[in-house]
Amino acid sequence: MPLLRVDDVVVQFGGVTAVNHANFQVEEGTVTGLIGPNGAGKTTCFNVITGLQAPTAGRVFLDGKDITRMPVHRRARHGMGRTFQRLEAFGSLTVEDNVRVALDVHNGFRGLLRDVDGSADLEIAALLDRVGILEYAEERADSVPTGTARLLEVARALACDPRLLLLDEPSSGLDEAETKAFGSLLLELAAEGRTILMVEHDMDLVLRVCHGIHVLDFGSIIAEGTPAEIRTNPVVQKAYLGYSDDSSAADLDETIAAPVSEEVAL
């Protein structure tokens, strides 16, 4: 059974249809890409899945349970975490306090003890180190670079120990080396059994780390498959790149030159 199932979801804003009968599934323990041109409805899909946007029609299932009407915070308690395309770090707090809030909420009253014995501090440091931003721990979150703030959102989401992690353009603002390290982190998380659904424009990253890819255009899924299938799919090339000639296919070929297995070995 898939961990997440989006079933015929429609979202309309006035006369505009942002999501138009979208259907897709995310298998447990995989990294899944949700790609598509700007305005295809990717972030709106994320908002529906996390409960920030009520769908006009359709349903969302988490682990077989219908969560369409479940409030945002209860979805988090059911193991859903996310990051945002437009940053939503808690700007008035330091980087480490951002993570601390998440940990406090996740631990509830048990966390009071952890504050005393200092194990919470250790866990916060470990999370920041894991995403590679430990050096920024004491800075205010609204003063760090964009890429760092994005990684902070990942660390903050991980503090709640999510089963399903939704990442909205996590790599924008990261340089090449950081993106590479981030790709390895995603595969590590998947290997731990976490499920990741990622909206991403960096095709290099998507094709390298994703096990499966869904392509969204005008609010509907127009293709899905493995990276190898997606890059050769002419419909995708037309919708996503706006043209479908041989040179673009060659571009896509180039971007996946590094095979997945090599990344895993990193």
Place this chain on the structure above:
Amino acid sequence: MSEFISYTIIGIFTGAAYAIAASGLVLTYSTTRVFNIAHGAVGMVFAFVYWDFSVRQGFPVWISLILVLFVAAPLFGVFVQRVLARGLGSAPVSVSLVVTVGLLVGLIGVATQIWPPEARTLPQFFHGHLIRVGSVVITWQELITVTLSIVVAMSLYVLLTMTRIGTAMRASVDNPELLQLYGGRPQVVAALAWAVGSSLAALAGILLAPVVGLQYYDLTLLVISAYAAAMLGRLTSLPMTYVGAMALGIGQSYVVGYLQNIPFSDKVPGLPAVIPTVFLFAILVLLPQAPLRIGQVKGMVSAPVPSLGKAARWGTLLVVLVLFISVGMPDSKLLLVGTAATYAIVMLSLVLLTGYGGYVSLAQFTFAGVGAVAYSKVDQPNLFGLLVAVLIAAAVGAVVAIPVLRLTGLYLALATLAFAQLMDKLVFQASFAFKFDNPLHAERLSIFGVKVDGTGSYAVVMTVFFVLIAMVVLAVRRGRLGRILIAVRDSPAAAGTLGIDMRWLRVGLFAASAGIAGLAGALFAGLRGTIVAFDFQFFASLLLLLMAVVWGVTSVTGAAIGGIFLMYLPVAQSDNPSIAGLLFLLLGVGAVILARDPNGLANKLFQIPGWIQDSVYPAIVRRFPAMAMNKESGYDDPASLEEVDADAVAAR
């Protein structure tokens, strides 16, 4: 039957006037995303201006109308948009609420300054001219009002759908930046919306003043009726707003007309006045869930949070100071010291709610009143009685927050305004509370069997309460709850996706805040011995909010200083009656200026030590090297320098 028709006609007339007021509110809100709490106050001021032109100066009615509706009111609207409301639509709701509350208080100040209280009557249009249909009488005023409301509706329809600027107005609702990219000018559109909105407020004020009376507060509170009507159209739909206004006007008229037929109606004499409020709560409960705001939010710079030790030392100093000055002070002055402590505690309730939580309440004094009434009625002048008063006030606070659980901070603030008015007119007047301003009696507090009888010692005890609550508030700010509150304020959407249930957090915050205000009210009742409903009227809550913003709603220091100034405000007004209104205006202007920096003046005080250390001290040393202090003297230690300087500030 003719009675029924008469009530219907009066209702249609009232509804038409409400519709005019409400459509102005909707127009400005939907175009600029600024909800103008001062909408009724604008109508009130221009009703006075119209009275001044047409009655006092004796201009012909039509000239006065043209001057007010097409010159003065629109110019005022443009002025407000240019000077006060610019960029407010994208600011946090708490900021735009404070700015428009500042405008409201400022306008009441202007009105009382220019037109001091005296009996004035504004005659109806064509007074004495009547139309009789059978036994039903229609006045020309009613006919004109209904006609004008139809004219306004049609004009707005033409403006919004058939003109270029109207289309731009509708476009600017969705995205002013985008409108700018396409060559529209959002500033012009916003200015027009404010001009028309202000003019419609003026028209409604002029039409209703002969009926309601030329009263500062009653006309200002018409905003609640307009708001209730506008809510039915969710602040954006004009047709639904008209439907709401008519339903409200007619419903209110029937209640007024048939109330005496209902048993026990004499127990609730204020009922007709609060029909709009009841209507409003009913609509609020039925509104759908508001989506959480998404979009990058920059964090706020908050006032520094002192350590526990520092707060304790300062608190002790404050108590000692009050102890010191209370010796040999006459009781009349000691009552003022106690009053300042009361207000400072009420302000602490705002530090928690608004400073940390980001929610605005316009009913803190009402909660204080609940605490005071409870303390007096329970009649247990000891810590138990105090606790009961606190719990009752907290429960009432939660009850206000629960209907607006699913809605945003704007609706919450307006619900508190409506609640305050409801309590003023209905509950505090009822036989179980003040019963038409009859004083209630309360005894001074006993603590563990020791009765605090002297006014001086009571003032000291109140100061101790202030210090204790301030330390609790600071402990909350430093702890995990404080972090969560800041997180929710910075990004509700992210906080929600981490698993924070914001709705109940908000109810809890509201209850805690109301509880603190209730404690202040209970202590105040004991201080005064007798209390009246006037001590807790809604307008005081507005002054409180503004004073808190001016002195800094994010720090307990701001609360302490703000409390002293709020106590001093009526004293200054009765000492200088000739500038009583100007003081309101000054407060309103101060709040408007400082609203965008909620840390207020208190935070400026905190910056003085750093400024001395970084700029003043080096400059002195450069000029007089002999003044340089060596490291051991302790004066170079920033912490001790800060405290020494803060001592000097406190002494001032």
